[in-house]
Amino acid sequence: CVLRIRYNITTGDFKQTATANLDNPRWGAKEVGDDYFHVDARMNGGNDITAGTPVLPDKPKADFLDIGADYKLQLQVNTNQFGRVFQDRTHTFKVKQRPEEYRNQRIVNYNVRGRRGNIVQIYPSVEYDFVPTELTVERGTYLHFQWTGSDANDKNADGNGKAGTDRSNLVQIAERDGNVPLPIEQHTLFFDAENDPDNAKGRELVRKFAYLDQHRTRDSCLKQVTNDAQSDKNCLLLNAASAYFDGGLVRMDQLGTHHVMSTRNNDFSNRSQKASITVVRRNLTLWETVILIAASVATISLIGYLLAAWYAFRKPNSWLFSKRYRPRVLNWIVRPARLSEKEQERRTLFREERETLKRAAEYEMSVRQT
DSSP states (O other): OEEEEEEEEEOTTOSTTOGGGTOOGGGTOOOOTTOOTTOOGGGEEOSBGGGOOOSEESSOEEOTTOSOGGGOEEOOOOHHHHEEEEEEEEEEOOOOOOOGGGTTSOEEEEEEEOOSSOTTTSTTSOOOEEESSEEEEETTOEEEEEEEOOSOSOTTSOOSSSTTOOOOOOEEESSTTOOSBOOGGGOOSSSOTTTOTTOHHHHHHHHHHHHTTHHHHSSOOOSSOOOOTTOTTOGGGTTTSOSEEEEEEEEOOOOEEEEEEOTTTOOTTTOOOEEEEEEEOOOOOHHHHHHHHHHHHHHHHHHHHHHHHHHHHHOTTSGGGSTTTOOTHHHHHSOHHHHHHHHHHHHHHHHHHHHHHHHHHHHHHHHHHO
């Protein structure tokens, strides 16, 4: 895909009835109405109104009062400010189909914004920053780390590394106020180094994001440490890295807040390129909550039903063992012969209970007669 962005500037004085519009048939001014979208440099011209047909001549000189050629005046019209294309940017990018294994996964794009230079040199842009600088995602979310630098910045713009270039890496720091990368043994973003120190995939991600695959993009880095910031092979300053970096999809599994920075652009006391990524426990969706509640109710009901069946089997003289209320599961899990024994035990217990009650009644009657 190709995206073209034009930043048009048209002053508020540039209107149909304004003098600077030169809306006079004698001058051949063009009719543009109130739509300034199509105003560009083609409508500019020299400073002689009669020489052409621009909408806005630059510093026009004419007998505006129509009182004679000796009474010309000059208008302070700067076509660089009145109506022009201030910036014209074209961006080429690819939109890829989501891989099948990530079809139902949440993916968050994690980028770098800004350009090389101090705040004055790059205005109205900004200095380097990760975006978003404060990110909170649920556990299991995938972050697509990718960003694009440039090799065509103003070579006089302030910055680090080879002049005219943008590069950004990502390393973890202990706290947002910190400026020194954490050793890999203390890493927590890509893997839990404390409890899983031999995680090969996590360790490779730490190297990839810190060094930007520099050994794979060019022949090699300089073998010796150098202070030559303009050397293409000065890997300390990421000069050997490609302008575009694709870190791929990385699943966020480590709960907590992780702080990161760029070693090249985090210029202590001058400019900062830091960010924080917080990973929290995943919240259930509405349907997941409904299913969980239903499953819990079903589980509790099943446990209660099985306990009732167990009690009925243990207490055959209880009402739960009667043919009307007996849990049917007993018919499925107890052998028929064993169930018949329990039924016979129930009849025996009831007969003994009736005889006991009969004897008690006879005894009470005899006591009353005496």
